[in-house]
Amino acid sequence: MSASEPVIVVLSEAGLPVARRVAESVGGAVHGARKRVRADRADLLFDDAGDHLRALYRDSRPLVAVMAAGALVRLLAPVLADKKAEPPVIAIADDGSAVVPLLGGHRGANDLARKAADALGIKAAITTAGDVRFGVALDAPPEGYVLANPAHAAGFMADLVAGHSVALDGAADWLTGSGLPFASDADRRIAVTDKADPGAADRLVYHPRHLALGIGCERGCDPDEALSLARATLAGAGFAEASVGVIVSLDVKADEAAVHAVAGHFGIPARFFDAATLDAETPRLANPSDIVFAEVGCHGVAEGAALAAVGPDGALVVEKRKSARATCAVGRSPDVFTDNRMPGRARGHLAVVGIGPGSDGWRSPEVTAMVRRATDLVGYSLYLDLLGTLADGKARHDFDLGREEDRVRHAMELAGQGRDVALVCSGDAGIYAMATLVFELLDRGGLSDGATRIGIDVAPGISAxxxxxxxxxxxxxxxxxxxxxxxxxxxxxxxxxxxxxxxxxxxxxxxxxxxxxxxxxxxxxxxxxxxxxxxxxxxxxxxxxxxxxxxxxxxxxxxxxxxxxxxxxxxxxxxxxxxxxxxxxxxxxxxxxxxxxxxxxxxxxxxxxxx
The missing domain is CATH 3.30.950.10 (Tetrapyrrole methylase, C-terminal domain)
Structure with a gap:
């Protein structure tokens, strides 16, 4: 199951038919209270409803609870703190007569509530003013857009509800397709721009994440140098940092700390291309270099990566700039970058996890989170089976008992392709288990280049x-x-x-x-x-x-x-x-x-x- 899939929590047998109908519509697993729900009727059983709901909430899982709304609020109250970080939380009546989004309305709860209500043949009780009046939440733009002045959003929306009209500078389908009261002579304005603009009380500014920042650097470049160059390059061209949607470079830089430091600062992914892909961009480079080609097999890293990221319909909007040990360039794509639209490949990550003896109660929250994030699971079949519903929706790579080196090599090569892999061990991963082999193979060699540049984490488990x-x-x-x-x-x-x-x-x-x-x-x-x-x-x-x-x-x-x-x-x-x-x-x-x-x-x- 994906970490973004909802969990449908049900406290009694009476609510199970509703829970199952909702699960069939929105996806996800049904979790039932052990004392009141039979084991064969739920995907997972829990003992204490409050503990289980709070754990799911802290794990940012969308929650659909078939129970009284008041009870749900009281159970979650101890962990309610940050409105911006809350996952969607929905309450549904036992008999399916009411669907109420309680939290995260602008983080997917309203849409989730509509889907659940449709499955039950009723109308969701959505109360957020913008959604009800205009079908859009201005304080929560869709993925790929960033609101520059969120402090002004509530007052701005209140003005529109009160009767003010709005003019649009720029273009975005999610705005033009809404019910907002657009007028050319309006006294309120919305701007969609990649230029730095702080906005104002009567002017909301949205930055589309459609810029690709290409980075090239020497091995071991100081991360602060690369970040300073990146920020100076954007500022010099007047671009908003929030409009950068991806950091890109050559694949041999997949394990370069400086590249990941820049990506971490902007809070966006780093992606990588092989030399042949970057060299195919040579005709579009502003500053091709034979020296660079002799060193890495392409005529430009920063410009080539930026152009490869934005595609043939994109353009280079800032030529290569240099510091002592780094280079930077910027490309603009005709479309925004989102999780489902990312160029190149990720660095790839391997989580070597110990699941303990196998029961949920003896598995650490860190291990559970790592398995949830994984796209692929590798391990002895019995160990993967012990994960239960946690393995749902993930690619399984089952191995018989033995063949340990084959198992570890396969996991590392999968990660080398840009995947997020969990290598699943029983007990503790570092005690007579697979963590040792990971580092032994790195030390011995014989892996692909991509597999040697993956990120690695080892999570402890309860040993036998x-x-x-x-x-x-x-x-x-x-x-x-x-x-x-x-x-x-x-x-x-x-x-x-x-x-x-x-x-x-x-x-x-x-x-x-x-x-x-x-x-x-x-x-x-x-x-x-x-x-x-x-x-x-x-x-x-x-x-x-x-x-x-x-x-x-x-x-x-x-x-x-x-x-x-x-x-x-x-x-x-x-x-x-x-x-x-x-x-x-x-x-x-x-x-x-x-x-x-x-x-x-x-x-x-x-x-x-x-x-």
Whole structure:
């Protein structure tokens, strides 16, 4: 599911028919209250309505709630702060008799409410004056346009509602196609221009984002130098910075900090072209250079990129300007740039995410946000399945268990094509998972140029050892280590050396990959080796399918650990000589490792009491 798709929240079975009809019309998933909605009738269940609604709101998800409007407002009240950042929020009556946009009317709520109302055969209760009277919201122009003086919008619209007419300087279909009272002799004016203009109380100014700013620079150029040149270039030509819709350059600059700094300042995308595409613009260049061609394969980067971005019907409106290490040029397109109309390719981004054991409750908000932003998901099929509805609407690239390097290479090459890719790992991405391979492949080489220039983020997840420890109590309360018993990539002699060291050091040990169908002796050897260093009754936690259906957590003494009690989905935590167990009144047995060494326990406790 796309992050822009709405979530339809329903609190009872009675509202489900309405929720489903709305979902079929506007898209998105139906989220139901676990206590009142059957699991087979919703795409996702939640426990607490307030927590769930607020989390969706903070994640900027459009919300359609089948519930009382007053209740919805009270539940969202703690997170209502910034009108400009609020997502669309709509309340719909259980019986489908009313559709009310509550928040974000000018950010899509009114249009969403109309679609929902059409699906229910009723009229949406839209109350914003501009929409009702003229079919347009002057304080919220469509994508590709920026209002230069938003502080004047409310008063301006009030004047029009009161009977004033308006004249239009420039052109924009969304204005000419509205019901605004246009007149040539009007005392109110609207200007559509890419020139710098602050506007006034009786004159609204809209800047169309149709300028492409081409940037060329030396490797390692100071971002401040590139930004100063860009701003000076625009100011020198009298252009409004808000009319710049895209920053463009040569593809070998896709990982250049200076280019992205300029894009970040203007709050717009950076896009890139290969040398052949830029060189095709040579006949239109104002300042072609054979020196540049000899270095990068095209006769001009800044001018060539600007022209490639605006297309054959666009034009170069500012020739190349130079600073010590950067160049800049500006092109004007006949159309505005929007998310769905962007030239070139993006840098591409790879998010290496750990989803924990797989359940929603054990997945971090950061990971959830990264997966939502992704266009493509890469991973072992089971891990992608565990994402549930979070994977809806995204391109899946499923891999069988194994083929880890193929999986990581595929993810990096996809990102190298300009995609936003999530490489999905169970547990934590950096613990016996795919994050290491990402950097190993970068270090080793053999990737395409685009794949070496991608942006990379690694998001932590709850590891299997953390999940097992939490279910069993606190066995990792003091020094511990993790050891993989798989000898597929690590020589068995090295594994033996590490187990011996862990035994001699009296570490709590978490064993990953303890057994496989063919590998049955390593765990038994490790058990026997550890028994040389710690008591036979040392607690051992066996945790299987953590956070998933079929979860099982058992505790056995070290001397009684049997290989047949363990499978490939089991994490084995062996306590240290200090690890002990304690029972609680409900019959549960817990394992814990005291925070102080045995020899210091009395002193530690006394010290704690003294504090």
């Amino acid at each position: 050892l953390q999940g097992a420890a939490a279910r069993a109590g606190a066995p990792l309360g003091h020094d511990f280590c993790t050891i993989s018993l798989s000898d597929l990539l690590t020589p068995w002699e090295d594994i033996q050396r590490r187990v011996r060291a862990a035994g001699e050091g009296d570490f709590v040990v978490a064993f990953y990959n303890p057994v496989s169908k063919k590998r049955r002796t390593q765990l038994a050897w490790a058990r026997d080796e550890l028994l040389r260093h710690r008591p036979a009754d040392t607690p051992v936690i066996l945790a299987t399918n953590l956070g998933r259906p079929g979860e099982a957590v058992r505790m056995v003494p070290l001397a009684e650990l049997q290989v047949d009690d363990v499978d490939m989905l089991t994490v084995v935590i062996v306590g240290s000589s200090d690890t002990r167990t304690v029972g609680t009144g409900d019959g549960r047995r817990w394992a814990y490792t005291p925070r102080g060494y045995a020899g210091k326990r009395g002193t530690q406790i006394a010290g704690d009491i003294g504090q």
